Amino acid sequence: MRFLRISSRGWGRIVLLAGVGAFALTGTGNAYASVPAEQKDAGVAAIKRVAIVIDDFGNGMKGTDQMLGLPVRLTTAIMPFLPTTHQDAEAAHAKGHDVIVHLPMEPVRGKASWLGPKAILTSLPDDEIRRRVEAAIADVPYAVGMNNHMGSKATADERVMRIVLQVCKEKGLFFLDSRTSYKTVVPKVAKEVGVSLLQNDLFLDDVYTMHHVSKQLRLLKEELAKKDSCVAIGHVGPSGLVTSGTLRSVIPKWEGEVRFVGVSELLSAP
Numbered sequence: 076m077r078f079l080r081i082s083s084r085g086w087g088r089i090v091l092l093a094g095v096g097a098f099a100l101t102g103t104g105n106a107y108a109s110v111p112a113e114q115k116d117a118g119v120a121a122i123k124r125v126a127i128v129i130d131d132f133g134n135g136m137k138g139t140d141q142m143l144g145l146p147v148r149l150t151t152a153i154m155p156f157l158p159t160t161h162q163d164a165e166a167a168h169a170k171g172h173d174v175i176v177h178l179p180m181e182p183v184r185g186k187a188s189w190l191g192p193k194a195i196l197t198s199l200p201d202d203e204i205r206r207r208v209e210a211a212i213a214d215v216p217y218a219v220g221m222n223n224h225m226g227s228k229a230t231a232d233e234r235v236m237r238i239v240l241q242v243c244k245e246k247g248l249f250f251l252d253s254r255t256s257y258k259t260v261v262p263k264v265a266k267e268v269g270v271s272l273l274q275n276d277l278f279l280d281d282v283y284t285m286h287h288v289s290k291q292l293r294l295l296k297e298e299l300a301k302k303d304s305c306v307a308i309g310h311v312g313p314s315g316l317v318t319s320g321t322l323r324s325v326i327p328k329w330e331g332e333v334r335f336v337g338v339s340e341l342l343s344a345p
C-alpha cells in the first residue's frame with residue numbers, strides 16, 4: 076500500500092496517489108465504463124474518453140470561475156447547503172457541465188468543521204441518514220449523480236452506504252465512489268442495491284503545484300493508453316487556480332486523442 080497516504084491538505088482526506096500501484100488497486104475501477112456497443116460493432120478505433128470531476132463547489136471556492144470556464148465538459152461536484160450551492164449549480168448547468176451532489180461524509184480522521192452542514196455520520200440513525208441524503212439531493216439543482224466529500228469512514232460502513240445508495244437509486248442518481256478509503260464497501264453495496272456506479276481512477280491535485288498536477292495528468296494519459304476511459308478528480312479551493320490553469324494548458328494538446336465527457340457518459344446499465 077505504498078501509494079496510500081494521509082493527505083496533508085486541509086480537508087484531511089486519505090488519498091490514493093496515482094501510480095502503477097494505485098492503478099492496480101483500481102484495476103477493475105471502470106468495469107462499469109466501456110466503449111458504447113455501436114462503436115465496437117462498427118470497428119471504429121474509439122477515441123479515449125476522460126471525465127474530469129471537480130469537487131468542492133458550493134462555498135465560493137478559489138478557482139470556481141476559472142474551472143467553470145474551461146473549454147471542455149466537466150463534472151461539477153457541488154456541496155449542498157452552502158452559500159453558493161445554487162449559484163454554482165446554475166452556472167455549471169448553463170455552461171453545459173454535469174452537476175452531481177458532493178455529499179459530505181464522515182472521514183476516519185478530520186474535524187467535523189471540514190465536513191460542512193448536515194454531513195452523513197456513522198453515528199446517525201437510519202431515518203436521519205435518509206432525510207439528509209434526500210435533502211442534499213433536493214438542494215443541488217440539476218444533479219444527475221452523487222459522490223462523496225471525504226467519507227473514508229462512512230464509505231466503509233455497509234449500513235450507511237445501503238441507505239445512501241438506496242436513495243440514489245430511488246432518485247435516479249448514479250454514485251461515483253471517490254475511493255477515499257481502500258476499505259470502501261460501495262462496489263459491493265451498489266451491486267446489491269442495483270445503483271449505477273463509477274469509480275475514481277486518480278486524484279489530480281493532492282499537492283497544489285503545477286508540477287504535481289502535470290505529473291498526474293501524464294499518469295492519466297498513460298492509463299488512457301490501456302483503457303477506454305478514465306475518471307480523474309480535481310478540486311476548487313486551495314488547488315483551484317493551479318488545477319484549472321494546468322488543465323487549460325493540457326486540453327489543446329490532447330485534442331484528437333482524448334474526448335472530455337461528463338461522467339454520466341461513462342455509465343452503463345447496473
Ligand SMILES: [Zn+2]
Nearest residue numbers: 130131224225
Ligand atoms: Zn470534497
